[in-house]
Amino acid sequence: KQEVTQIPAALSVPEGENLVLNCSFTDSAIYNLQWFRQDPGKGLTSLLLIQSSQREQTSGRLNASLDKSSGRSTLYIAASQPGDSATYLCAAAAPGGGNKLTFGTGTQLKVEL
Amino acid sequence: NAGVMQNPRHLVRRRGQEARLRCSPMKGHSHVYWYRQLPEEGLKFMVYLQKENIIDESGMPKERFSAEFPKEGPSILRIQQVVRGDSAAYFCASSRGPNTEAFFGQGTRLTVV
Numbered sequence: 001k002q003e004v005t006q007i008p009a010a011l012s013v014p015e016g017e018n019l020v021l022n023c024s025f026t027d028s029a030i031y032n033l034q035w036f037r038q039d040p041g042k043g044l045t046s047l048l049l050i051q052s053s054q055r056e057q058t059s060g061r062l063n064a065s066l067d068k069s070s071g072r073s074t075l076y077i078a079a080s081q082p083g084d085s086a087t088y089l090c091a092a093a094a095p096g097g098g099n100k101l102t103f104g105t106g107t108q109l110k111v112e113l
Numbered sequence: 114n115a116g117v118m119q120n121p122r123h124l125v126r127r128r129g130q131e132a133r134l135r136c137s138p139m140k141g142h143s144h145v146y147w148y149r150q151l152p153e154e155g156l157k158f159m160v161y162l163q164k165e166n167i168i169d170e171s172g173m174p175k176e177r178f179s180a181e182f183p184k185e186g187p188s189i190l191r192i193q194q195v196v197r198g199d200s201a202a203y204f205c206a207s208s209r210g211p212n213t214e215a216f217f218g219q220g221t222r223l224t225v226v
Contacts, residue, residue, distance in 0.1 A: 004155075046214065089156070098169065099211070099215040101148075101215075
């Protein structure tokens with residue numbers, strides 16, 4: 001059974017700082033790994049999707065890496081802004097695909113002025 | 114192109130009543146997924162449906178919960194005889210194919226009083 005863990009559970013940083021969020025998963029047989037953003041009381045916004053054959057994906061100030069052998073993914077946020085404050089979730093897709101995702105419990109990020 | 118639409122956004126039910134949650138997938142999407150987010154917990158997969166078929170219901174509670182995705186109309190998640198422990202945010206996601214990216218709705222927040 002896949003288990004996904006995110007560390008830290010909460011993080012507070014000053015504006016402009018670069019930061020790294022960590023995600024680990026127990027079963028390396030994944031179809032893909034996704035990073036989402038969730039704002040309070042809102043739905044999920046997909047940030048980056050890394051296929052199992054890929055090592056990283058980039059979108060703007062965000063970069064996500066994937067190391068299947070060690071069961072780890074990181075989300076790097078450059079030059080953080082107050083608007084980045086949200087909960088960040090990673091999710092591993094089961095080998096059969098089909099978007100059956102196992103989510104971590106998230107990292108709650110606060111970027112302060 | 115509207116995103117995944119869920120309604121209602123908030124639903125209050127008394128113990129023992131029925132809750133019906135609706136999800137209209139994005140245009141052109143025939144695959145629907147339901148997830149539940151209990152307070153202070155991560156999102157948990159419930160069920161995966163394709164038009165008129167349940168593909169994977171391994172995350173559905175054995176009793177009181179059912180889901181459908183008819184040929185016409187939205188997908189429905191039905192909870193009979195609700196209990197306080199059913200209070201949660203229920204998210205729907207849709208995708209064009211089984212292995213293409215899924216997009217999430219805003220969620221329905223169910224409160225059982």
